[in-house]
Every structure is written in structure tokens, then in C-alpha cells.
Amino acid sequence: QLQLVESGGGLVQPGGSLRLACAASGFTFDWHAIYWVRQAPGKEREGVSCISGSGKGTDYEDSVNGRFTISRDNAKNTVFLQMNSLKFEDTGVYYCARSRHSYCTRYTSGNIDSWGQGTQVTISS
Numbered sequence: 001q002l003q004l005v006e007s008g009g010g011l012v013q014p015g016g017s018l019r020l021a022c023a024a025s026g027f028t029f030d031w032h033a034i035y036w037v038r039q040a041p042g043k044e045r046e047g048v049s050c051i052s053g054s055g056k057g058t059d060y061e062d063s064v065n066g067r068f069t070i071s072r073d074n075a076k077n078t079v080f081l082q083m084n085s086l087k088f089e090d091t092g093v094y095y096c097a098r099s100r101h102s103y104c105t106r107y108t109s110g111n112i113d114s115w116g117q118g119t120q121v122t123i124s125s
Helices: none
Strands: 003-007 010-012 018-025 034-039 046-051 058-060 068-073 078-083 092-099 112-115 119-123
Touching (some): 003 092, 018 034, 018 092, 034 078, 046 068, 058 068
Parallel strands (some): 010 119
Antiparallel strands (some): 003 018, 034 092, 046 058, 068 078, 092 112
């Protein structure tokens, strides 16, 4: 059974850091790019970052570029998102999402065929 399970969310002050993890099971992990998608209160979901199936290709939304780092360990079927210098506007539910493709493209919901349950990230002083 295909599963994506996020962990690592929490409450942190501005300027702080968090590391999210997405543990995958039930499919051939390195065949699929993985996105981190977030949804802020009252807003639509937006793609934050993507990593290709091999891990050699990555992509970032402009507002997180230079602050967030995506990585994956294909031996452990896990994708990570290291988030540094967090800002109030980074608050939201962060979802791990499986792409239909092995490579990263511009995020659209149509590229996604499976979602995790999400983990809450709250930036507050």
C-alpha cells in the first residue's frame, strides 16, 4: 500500500530551523520525483521544492531558495526538507507529494498522484 508519512513539523521562532522528513513505502521510490507542497491558512497549495527520483535534480520556489534544502535517501525511502531562517510567511501545512514523473517540473496538482497527510509548521514569536 502506497504511503507517504511526514514528520518534523512544529512551532519555531522566526530565524529558527526545522527539518521535515517524508517516509515513503509501497512503491519504487527512485522512480518518482517528490515535492514538498505547503498550504498557508486561507491560501491555495503551493509547491515549495522538488527533488528528482535520482536526487540529482532539485528545484525551489523563489521565496525559499537559499533557505531551504531538499534531499533524499533512496536507500531509506525518505525525503528531507531542511528549513533555515524561517519566516512568519513559511507557516502552513507541509505536504509530501509524489510526482507522476521521475523528474521535477513546475508544480501543478495535476503532476501529483499521491499525498501525505501533512505536518504543521508554525512560525511565531
